[in-house]
Amino acid sequence: MYEILQALHSYWAYFVLLLLTIAVINAFLGASKKRSFGNKDLRISLFALIFSHIQLLIGLVLYFVSPKFGWWQEGMGAVMKNSDYRLYLVEHPFTNILAILLITVGWSLHKKQTSDTKKFSRIGVFYLLGLVFLLSRIPWDVWI
Numbered sequence: 001m002y003e004i005l006q007a008l009h010s011y012w013a014y015f016v017l018l019l020l021t022i023a024v025i026n027a028f029l030g031a032s033k034k035r036s037f038g039n040k041d042l043r044i045s046l047f048a049l050i051f052s053h054i055q056l057l058i059g060l061v062l063y064f065v066s067p068k069f070g071w072w073q074e075g076m077g078a079v080m081k082n083s084d085y086r087l088y089l090v091e092h093p094f095t096n097i098l099a100i101l102l103i104t105v106g107w108s109l110h111k112k113q114t115s116d117t118k119k120f121s122r123i124g125v126f127y128l129l130g131l132v133f134l135l136s137r138i139p140w141d142v143w144i
Helices: 004-031 038-066 067-074 076-081 083-112 116-135
Strands: none
Touching: 004 038, 004 116, 038 067, 038 083, 038 116, 067 076, 067 083, 076 083, 083 116
């Protein structure tokens, strides 16, 4: 089960990164061109939100069924001193939860705006911050 979840988490990440990139580009283009926030824009942003939440759920399940979770038995000090342990048990999950939180805040804030430019800018800024957070904690050496 662990291997299946790990593969799903890795491949799903491609969809999440692609959709977030598309949503950010779409938002900044929409804001700069003063477009109206239409159904297409809503769907792009919503799919990026949904896919990122699904990725988070897969990641949380993977975290607790992973053999790496057993590293916690060595104690907090050992986890924090070892860069691999710290990445997989602390930095990756914590930073990615913050990233999904930022994406969710961006989605929520865009709904409260009346101006289309502000809708686009809320999506663009918060989704971009979430994307940067996600990209910062991907274990690149094992993912690609």
